[in-house]
């Protein structure tokens with residue numbers, strides 16, 4: 007009698023615990039993500055400002071990404087142009103090639119490629135850096151020296167990615183277009199003036215706005231995800247690796263979702 | 279092994295830290311079950327205890343990195359559970375926390391590490407004054423020539439000393455040392471012990487020193503307490519703490535001196 011009573015009590019306790027713990031954890035996580043974002047907007051506007059750290063991070067995010075992004079952007083421009091040519095040739099419409107490149111690169115490829123490369127390069131390094139600072143108690147050390155680690159580490163990095171990813175996007179777009187031009191010039195002997203005239207004729211102001219909004223959003227996402235994963239990294243070296251890894255995976259996932267959403271919104275605006 | 283002579287400057291009428299009935303658990307893992315502790319002005323208090331008994335947790339609660347589940351924790355007249363973040367920051371400037379693994383900022387040089395608290399909390403200082411102060415603390419820890427090195431280029435003992443220097447630079451009233459001698463060779467240990475005593479003498483700081491190194495405990499402690507089962511079980515001078523039949527206390531002693 008006593009025993010069975012004990013058993014049911016135990017089993018109900020473990021069962022309810024399991025469910026509530028799991029559900030609890032999901033809600034806690036959602037709350038924490040939300041609070042993290044809110045805290046960013048609270049702290050970004052109030053002094054003290056960590057200008058030096060912001061500049062340093064901008065350099066880290068922007069300038070240090072240039073080599074990789076230059077090569078990637080340029081090659082994508084060439085390859086994309088080259089691979090698109092046959093389908094236009096079928097209709098004898100290769101003269102439309104610059105317009106096609108323009109729309110594809112400015113609207114979609116430029117922002118997305120930049121963001122994906124930045125997620126891999128910058129997102130993972132932010133995640134790993136903050137993760138290892140958490141694990142080796144450097145974040146605690148900042149806190150006990152009465153310095154706000156959120157402001158010093160998170161705000162500066164998120165600002166850096168939010169500013170620099172749009173700048174990098176512009177750069178990638180330009181380099182890709184140059185790659186495209188090179189290929190078109192080689193095959194169709196188009197001059198650079200004609201090429202860029204066609205490029206700019208093909209796009210609208212809305213395209214530029216959409217690309218800018220998108221890349222700001224991408225930049226914010228990459229910085230935020232890296233910082234969040236690093237800041238709340240679990241203990242141990244394993245935690246650091248996990249923070250770096252999940253930063254990239256989560257950021258990329260969110261980037262594609264955002265791309266899709268922005269596309270829908272822009273299409274809706276265009277349809278108006 | 280050097281016995282420490284009692285510091286004459288200890289002021290028993292003034293408690294800088296006052297803890298009563300402190301409890302802390304992580305989920306079902308109960309760590310502290312009711313700790314009572316006093317730290318007097320100018321005193322070096324050594325906290326002994328086996329690995330995992332919650333020594334680090336205790337000083338993290340004192341510095342506000344963790345929150346207590348129950349009990350009163352009063353530091354320099356402020357109740358750390360109930361003060362605003364602003365007041366907490368003010369209080370933290372008076373507490374120096376030397377971490378178990380130094381926690382130097384990896385991405386900064388030694389100089390930048392030391393400057394980090396200064397540029398934020400001693401804003402009216404000129405660069406020359408800062409440089410002077412950095413020189414003074416580096417001198418105190420005996421590492422003047424490491425000023426431009428990165429933490430990764432330093433040995434464990436050197437990192438520990440820079441970590442102590444970084445906490446000393448704001449002249450805290452209370453120093454919390456988390457295992458200052460763990461993993462160091464005996465000679466470096468003696469240097470660190472001397473440093474701790476020197477800090478106490480020179481700046482009249484009150485300190486909590488966490489350790490399981492009894493040589494260190496004996497060399498720096500004015501008073502010792504031992505954390506057992508989540509409470510302070512033994513208290514007194516080195517001899518008083520170990521004058522007991524409690525097997526765990528004896529084991530602690532024997533292990534330390536059998537090597």
Ligand SMILES: Nc1ncnc2c1ncn2[C@@H]1O[C@H](COP(=O)(O)OP(=O)(O)OP(=O)(O)O)[C@@H](O)[C@H]1O
Pocket residue numbers: 304309327328329330331332333334335336378
């Ligand atoms: N943030 C935390 N979350 C969950 N559990 C924790 C946390 N911090 C500490 N603990 C647990 O508290 C216990 C005591 O940890 P603590 O770091 O205080 O030990 P310690 O006495 O300092 O040991 P050591 O001498 O090895 O440093 C450990 O069992 C640890 O698992």
Ligand SMILES: [Mg+2]
Pocket residue numbers: 333334335378456
């Ligand atoms: Mg510890």
